[in-house]
Amino acid sequence: MVQEVRERPSELVNEIDEKGYFHRQKNHFDTPFGSGKEHNPVEAGRYRLVWAKGCHWSNRASIAIELLGLQDVISVNLVGRTPREKDLGWEFVFDEGNKDPVLDVQFLSELYANADPEYKGRATVPAVVDVKTKRVINNDYVWLTNYFETEFRPFQAPDAPDLYPEELREEIDAYNDYLFEHVNNGVYKAMFAQSLEAYNDAYNNLYQAFDEIEERLENNRFLFGDYVTDSDIRLFVTLARFDTRYFKNLGPIRNRIVDFKNIWGYARDLYEIPAFKNNTYFADLAKSTEKPKSIFIDYNTRFWDKIDYETLWNQPQERYLLSKTPSEKFKRNEEVK
Numbered sequence: 553m554v555q556e557v558r559e560r561p562s563e564l565v566n567e568i569d570e571k572g573y574f575h576r577q578k579n580h581f582d583t584p585f586g587s588g589k590e591h592n593p594v595e596a597g598r599y600r601l602v603w604a605k606g607c608h609w610s611n612r613a614s615i616a617i618e619l620l621g622l623q624d625v626i627s628v629n630l631v632g633r634t635p636r637e638k639d640l641g642w643e644f645v646f647d648e649g650n651k652d653p654v655l656d657v658q659f660l661s662e663l664y665a666n667a668d669p670e671y672k673g674r675a676t677v678p679a680v681v682d683v684k685t686k687r688v689i690n691n692d693y694v695w696l697t698n699y700f701e702t703e704f705r706p707f708q709a710p711d712a713p714d715l716y717p718e719e720l721r722e723e724i725d726a727y728n729d730y731l732f733e734h735v736n737n738g739v740y741k742a743m744f745a746q747s748l749e750a751y752n753d754a755y756n757n758l759y760q761a762f763d764e765i766e767e768r769l770e771n772n773r774f775l776f777g778d779y780v781t782d783s784d785i786r787l788f789v790t791l792a793r794f795d796t797r798y799f800k801n802l803g804p805i806r807n808r809i810v811d812f813k814n815i816w817g818y819a820r821d822l823y824e825i826p827a828f829k830n831n832t833y834f835a836d837l838a839k840s841t842e843k844p845k846s847i848f849i850d851y852n853t854r855f856w857d858k859i860d861y862e863t864l865w866n867q868p869q870e871r872y873l874l875s876k877t878p879s880e881k882f883k884r885n886e887e888v889k
């Protein structure tokens with residue numbers, strides 16, 4: 553029932569400090585997956601991932617599930633928004649009657665309330681829901697893909713890629729922290745900044761990182777060499793949204809993604825992989841939800857459905873020339889060698 557659903561709390565009220573800097577709310581449901589008493593048990597058919605096309609934090613998880621062949625183990629569903637006077641947050645708008653057919657609820661916030669009636673934060677995606685109890689049991693986007701890569705290994709496809717090789721884990725973790733700070737959340741720090749000082753800091757940080765990544769990709773096909781890793785998923789989801797959507801809220805940008813030779817080739821190399829392609833909805837990302845307020849109508853509102861993103865992102869590139877295994881983008885798990 554719509555009336556009982558809690559109105560969405562705003563970042564601009566709760567997540568901005570006195571100097572205008574944005575500080576993201578903490579993940580509330582961070583119980584890890586594993587075999588201990590303090591863990592969410594690793595089981596097939598027990599969990600459902602809820603994600604949203606626009607949200608890169610959740611897009612990582614949907615890409616990882618498909619890359620690892622876990623679709624029959626962890627079910628997946630999408631949420632969206634219905635424009636209302638009061639923002640009620642994520643809703644199962646793609647399902648009949650706007651209700652998730654497995655969980656039988658309309659709003660994601662209901663599943664958060666089932667888990668913790670006192671929860672005051674935003675009901676965010678990604679959210680992993682226990683289908684038995686209809687409770688959110690994990691919304692820890694930082695570690696979610698790593699749980700799928702490690703704890704869910706017994707349920708992965710036999711030839712699943714090893715996206716988080718043991719010998720690289722420390723380096724990948726450190727690089728993921730860097731990506732979070734400067735790129736994934738770096739974009740948001742600029743987009744939510746409420747003072748020019750906070751904005752300029754965030755903007756410079758972001759472009760410094762893009763310059764560093766451009767250099768790293770000069771001789772490396774992927775961030776860690778010849779094979780796709782967890783870090784590549786995390787970078788890709790931000791790149792896919794940059795020229796499509798973020799540029800609008802970033803202000804005058806220095807370069808688009810298509811202006812970076814290496815980053816742009818790299819992004820298309822990843823986009824060739826079905827799990828990346830199937831989970832990226834460019835037209836939906838570009839589609840504007842704002843009502844025009846003046847005679848000047850923003851670029852996305854005018855052109856979102858006229859740009860052929862598929863052709864643009866399918867332009868050939870020669871990144872394979874950088875690799876010792878040009879036709880293999882993945883390190884496969886040992887057992888199947």
Ligand SMILES: N[C@@H](CCC(=O)N[C@@H](CS)C(=O)NCC(=O)O)C(=O)O
Pocket residue numbers: 560576577578579606607608609610641642674675676677678691693
């Ligand atoms: N859980 C994290 C990150 C996930 C996140 O921010 N997801 C966004 C979409 S990208 C969301 O679900 N927002 C829903 C809302 O704020 O109503 C957070 O709380 O900041």
